[in-house]
Amino acid sequence: MRVGYYPGCSLHGTARELDESLRAVAPPLGLELVEVNDWSCCGATSAHATSHLLSVALPARNLALAEEQGHDQLLAPCAACYNRLASARHAVACDAALAETIEDVLGRPFPSTVAPRNLVEVLRARLDLLRERAVRPLTGLKVACYYGCLLVRPSEVCSFDDPEDPVSMEEVVTATGATPVAWRRRLDCCGGAFSVARTGSVVRLSRAILDDARSAGADAIAVACPMCHSNLDFRQKALVRRGEAELPVLYLSELVGLALGLDAETLGLGRHFVDTKALVERALASKPGPAAKPGPRPSAPAAAAKPASPAAAGTEAV
Amino acid sequence: MNATLDKTSFEPRLTAFVCNWCTYTGADLAGTSRLQMDANVRIVRLPCTGRIDPLFIVKAFERGADGVIVSGCHPADCHYTSGNYHARRRFAFFKELIEFLGLPEGRITFSWVSASEGQKWREVVNDATARVRALGPFSGYPGTELPAWPAAGAPAPNPAPGGGGER
């Protein structure tokens, strides 16, 4: 399937491994990513704090370009980009006057026919292919799925999953053969763009997330947002206390790539600050079995995430 | 919102055939709620959509209506249990006659509006009016010459809509 691809600035910078892993997993999952020609910044973090018009016009421009280039959906792997694109589309749909202004500003029609899609949504739509082609199921790997704040909220904008109790990331992780753990901070904020301005807050928030994932018994955290990744991975040295082990933070696409049998380098796993080598070796050691059996699908996280031992009972409610 | 915004624009005339229990009451509710809407629609009240003979619609156009609305209770919500199902089936057949008559489909609006849907009635009225306004005045049935009579053995077209075959 042909999908418009909007990498956004972070995928060309700090989150290159997201770009690389996504491009690597696309062909086996039957996706053709077509990068939108002449895309520009989505305006995340700065535009909507300074100008409402700009914060709508910038994403609208990219959506309009995608539309002109013949796409009906646009994959924005960065959660912030996705949120901006979806919010702009929502704002225009709710405000006819704004819609007119936006067309004036863009100097091109903006029929808003292109649906923004996020990383989780696109991967979840391909679970059958993923199950079929997961030649190296990540059996035994316990993963804490971290949604962050931008992916599923606000609910009227990002309506692909339940805003308070989403399941889609867990479904993807289950399809890779790994086991999603039940934990509670999966929707909390990591501190996001305050990484530089108020590092203290980010450390406090991200540490709580890390601690919770660890106490739930996770071997790794899966994310779908470059900002979350940056706060949890790049900053993790500042988060862990003395003697604590570090916890690898992987993009969902990287986990999927591992399950599909792609090698670590292709997936950009060498670019992480927290060493992923041990985890990759573990994945490689897992039996390159036949493609996952088309068994009953353990879709709901509640079912998949029964506390493994009584010791983990403290985390059963999510 | 108002029908006479622009004196030069064409103001269509629409006839609405509605059932007494759902849509008529829904239109009453729109009134009670003071929902402003286009003034182009004239309602003819019937007990049930099941009472609506497709020929009423044909007659309305013949007598100068530019558009027609047919509206009744939602499926499964008919005051008379099943009148709207008969109407729905009847109008499915009637669509073939509409094409034969050369009526653009946009001139006829079928909808379900319940007694509690005053807001929806306003939307139906405004949408139908806007659509018919864009289509312009209705000027008789065009192309009324008959198509070639089917060859012997082929089933003859049934010229009487709503005539039988109800079930």
Next chain:
Amino acid sequence: MARIGVFVCHCGENIGRTVDCARVAGEIGKLPGVVHSVDYKYMCSDPGQALIKQAIAEKGLTGVVVSACSPHMHERTFRRAAGGAGLNPFLCEMANIREHCSWIHEDREAATDKAIDLARVIVEKVKRNVPLETIRIPVEKRALVIGGGIAGIQAALDLADGGAEVVLVEKEPSIGGHMSQLSETFPTLDCSQCILTPRMVEVYQHPRIRLMAYCEVDAVEGYIGNFKVTIRQKARSVDETKCNGCGACQKACVVKNVPSEFDERLGKRTAIYVPFPQAVPNIPVIDREHCAYFKGRARGMKKDACGKCKEACARGAIDFAQEDRFVTEKVGAIVVATGYELYSIGKDQPAAGLKGYGEYGYGTVPDVIDGLQFERLASASGPTAGKLLRPSDGKVPKKIVFLQCVGSRDPAKGIDYCSKVCCMYVAKHTMLYRHKVHDGEATVFYMDVRAAGKGYDEFTRRAVEEDGAVYVRGRVSRVYRDGDVVKVLGFDTLNGTPVEIDADMVVLATAMRPRKGIEKLAQTLSVSYDRHGFINEAHPKLRPVETNTAGVFVAGACQAPRDIPDSVAMASAAAAKVLGLFSNEMLEREPTVARVDAALCAGCFHCERVCPYGAVEHKEVRDRKGNLLKVVADVNPGVCQGCGTCQATCPSKSVELMGFTDEQIYAEVNALAL
């Protein structure tokens, strides 16, 4: 030649503000056949009606058109006025220039033009009206009450005390409904069972009430005064005539771990059971899904897997072979009182458009319960015998967090209405809790406290001021188990601070929803319901217990969320309405019925196939010698409800709906073309 009188009403300012009523009267006065056309401030007033009577007398009118409000509002008024002056009432009709014109348009010219059109249409119709006689039908003076909760009980008792025969149908094995599950009731803290059980017994013993528990309404035919109701008597597997309710069978039953519905799954029951000790009737029922005998049968065992209850019963009342039976009852009126159920909190939702709160841990954390479960924990007849113990480990909870508005007032979850009773019962719960656990801390998360009602606000104040409940204004984002405690993460919106509470137990005040299956029942009864499934009343203010189907009334929480006083008041109101109906020997019905012209009818009987009421009969037409000429359709006017589907279907147009004939409708359509 028609002599039509037209009366254009200003309705004070309601019509006059946007419609030039004088111009309407003037224009309509020019129509052929209109001999009298005037406008007046209030046509429905006494002087207004006198104008009509006077004109009929003086001008010899043959038809009257009142251009005013909706016929649903005043058609009866004006027809009565016309009838009072000697004109057949069905020669009087209304043109709706208020709801359909003056109230929905601002432009005076356009509105006046439209009003003229609407009046002209009706004038042309009335010219073709013919005198009709109202149809008189006898009334069956028995009532059916559906639902044996407090609303149904009250309605049944009021009806029976008023002299009417009552059939009370309850689908559960016992009457009592949700009220029998409650521990105490607000705002008086009366013991719920103490005030309810005497009424239940009264129902059982009343000579004019036929109690049909463990039964369901299967089909309804007929119309006001003459309903025929088919009732399914579900197989109890116990012969009601033999059982004396000794309880030996329950003691003997080997299956003892079925989650009790009455205890909201917090307690256990046997497979043969009465739901609760005070049940009425006190006759057990075998739950075939869990019974060892029936499970054995289902597995194809030839030998009986069990039969302990049968052995234990001294009266031989156990009847494994019993099957569902169908009973037909003739009634003149029906009261619907099917009550409510709680919104389901988890992911699984009974209807599209509803969403749950997965983040509250209900169903996975045992100490997160709903309001009805708390009632059972607090009730002396409950699984803990009235001791407040939490479900997970039986410890006394020292800290309980109550969450209001779980589901209610949350459009994102599909329920935008207020459930009305939760503010009150949560306040009651905090008090019951404090009365049982003196050092307990109760925290309530609320959006608003809505305590409108006699003694209600005082009651919620008492919870705070005397019983020390802490009210936090705000919502809770997450509830999860953390070791021994249930963590509650919320936000205090008045202080603007996050709140984290280590609770021992969490009680969710979930929204009230109509009973599952209400849509099917509503369709069986031909009454309308809103998008949530609540039964629609005929008018939200003036006809609160009637439905849009004549003869069907509504009481209690199946119409909207209701507390006990409201439900009882509605039930009494519905009973009064039914008794009013039964005070007539005969009922008058509008003569809007179909008539067949036997000369034209070819006897194809398409009309018979489309008639929803089976009103079309076969009639033989014979010549003078008695030779059969043909068989034609004939409409029974007592059964016909006047939908007119037959007429639109008839190929030869030989059946006509009185009041809506083809001639009349074509005249209306033609009148629009002028």
